[in-house]
Amino acid sequence: MIQLPDSFSYFRDRETLARSQVLRRSWPFLLDLCVAGIGLACFYAVVQLARYWFGHPMPEIVISLSPSALPRYAFYSVVRIWLAYALSLIFAIGYGYTAAYNRRVEALMIAGLDILQSIPVLSFLPGVMLAMVALFPSRQIGVEMGAIILIFTGQVWNMAFSFYSSLKSIPRELREAATIYRFSPWQRLIELELPYAAIGLVWNSMVSVAGGWFFLMACEMFVLGSRDFRLPGLGSYLQTAASTGNAEAIIWGLFTMIAIIVATDQLLWRPVIAWSDKFKFEQVETTSRVRSPLLHLFQHSRGLLNLRNHTIQPLAESIYQRLAENRRRIAANAVPLTQEARKRRDRWNNTLRAVTVIVAVGGVLYAAIHALSLLHEVRRSEFFEIMVGAFATFLRVNTALLLASAWTIPAGVAIGFHPRLARIAQPVAQIAASVPATALFPVVLIALVRIGGGLGIGSILLMMLGTQWYILFNVIAGAMAIPTDLREVAALFKFTTAQRWKTLILPGIFPYLITGLVTASGGAWNASIIAEYFHLENHTLETVGLGAVISAATDSGKFQILLLATIVMAAMVVTINRLVWRPLYRLAETRYKVGA
Structure with a gap:
């Protein structure tokens, strides 16, 4: 059996390492291409659907069995x-x-x-x-x-x-x-x-x-x-x-x-x-x-990862922070209601509730009379x-x-x-x-x-x-x-x-x-x-x-x-x-x- 020299093994290992680095660099790019292809296909489907839906209604449709x-x-x-x-x-x-x-x-x-x-x-x-x-x-x-x-x-x-x-x-x-x-x-x-x-x-x-x-x-x-x-x-x-x-x-x-x-x-x-x-x-x-391979695709796509890290998460955090600040500000500036103001609020809520119930009951009675x-x-x-x-x-x-x-x-x-x-x-x-x-x-x-x-x-x-x-x-x-x-x-x-x-x-x-x-x-x-x-x-x-x-x-x-x-x-x-x-x-x- 022929023994390969150590230098040959060294260059073979270097070549394998270089190939794996190229694959690691190209794999996320391929994932991004797949995600982009899915997005373009969805856009084309929406365009075709809009043309059909917003066209004039068809008077009689014959279903083809072909x-x-x-x-x-x-x-x-x-x-x-x-x-x-x-x-x-x-x-x-x-x-x-x-x-x-x-x-x-x-x-x-x-x-x-x-x-x-x-x-x-x-x-x-x-x-x-x-x-x-x-x-x-x-x-x-x-x-x-x-x-x-x-x-x-x-x-x-x-x-x-x-x-x-x-x-x-x-x-x-x-x-x-x-x-x-x-x-x-x-x-x-x-x-x-x-x-x-x-x-x-x-x-x-x-x-x-x-x-x-x-x-x-x-x-x-x-x-x-x-x-x-x-x-x-x-x-x-x-x-x-x-x-x-x-x-x-x-x-x-x-x-x-x-x-x-x-x-x-x-x-x-x-x-x-x-x-x-x-x-x-x-x-x-x-x-x-x-x-799921598809879930792996979406989780490891660089484009979606950047969108999530630089857009969705910062936006969600800013919304949560703003909501928390608004709650703290409202709680700090809240003035305790007097007994008279509390009574006025309760009267207004009861009136609004009564009007809503009357309108709902009236609508139900109107429909029930026509149904009867x-x-x-x-x-x-x-x-x-x-x-x-x-x-x-x-x-x-x-x-x-x-x-x-x-x-x-x-x-x-x-x-x-x-x-x-x-x-x-x-x-x-x-x-x-x-x-x-x-x-x-x-x-x-x-x-x-x-x-x-x-x-x-x-x-x-x-x-x-x-x-x-x-x-x-x-x-x-x-x-x-x-x-x-x-x-x-x-x-x-x-x-x-x-x-x-x-x-x-x-x-x-x-x-x-x-x-x-x-x-x-x-x-x-x-x-x-x-x-x-x-x-x-x-x-x-x-x-x-x-x-x-x-x-x-x-x-x-x-x-x-x-x-x-x-x-x-x-x-x-x-x-x-x-x-x-x-x-x-x-x-x-x-x-x-x-x-x-």
């Missing part, structure tokens, strides 16, 4: 879903924050949230769509905004419940620390409340986006009386393919949707999950972390049909919840406790949750008919496919939020499986589980409008149920039946929430709350 139309349709649908998600996130944070910290309106707001989540998407449809078209009569953006708001109504409620539940379960010592350091409300939101609620918001965001895909077909293509609203998109493509029985088009549409969902999981949800893991409330750091005038047109036979349908849907909803809970609770705990399993199961669950069951429903119906079943059984399956993910993703979030030190104590004392479930797992996931069950219950009622009334190859299949009544009333333009059926559905959901879920929420806030 695979070449899928990229454009997919782009439009993705934009609608993510704009609806942005609206949902803003609304959820504002609504949950107000409900959690304003005791005077807390009960009213939570009751309103119960009612709103129980109203089906199609019940929002007439008012929302006609209002948006009237607001933008000469632009395509009117119909687009209507579809986005309809998707918003299918996404937002579980996020609002999640944020509200997280705020109510913040440990007392963290609140006391924020008070001692004199955090402003804005600083407390940024530094404490949003980080503590991050894990629940992330997983509920995933299921909300999945819910947006579920209702996409109903929001992009629907009939309102004599008017046929159609928007170019993946949902209208799949609905057209399902109604015509075009199996090839259904396969192409599902393939495109699954590709988008996989890309979303890798490019968005995996980085966000890895990022939110640092907000876990624990005293012992976990040994296994979720990792519509209800006079409902015949007795139609009323009995609605009540029988409500009972049938009630049984289907609870059956779907029991069957969904039987597998989602153990599966969610297993995924939340094992990061390696989560890396495989979480993308699969995200794909399964996002694929609209309505696109697969023709195949399910044909199989059920062949084995002697029908839409009565198929509707329970469709409800499960649309709502079981609310429970699964909330249980995963709850399992991931259980502190690592508590799990290590359970292992140290060698708890049996039954002891771990009774002492650690069920109490730990309880607040998240209740949130998942509440939103799954509302989602199952909402899904009944699709599960109990389905168009297949120019035929309409329906079964006895409240959802079928609402869908049929929307198709025929019978607004009086639509209104009464919506009121009955909302009343049933609110009653169940008051009698069952609200006491469980209070139990989660008081007994099953993580604290030091």
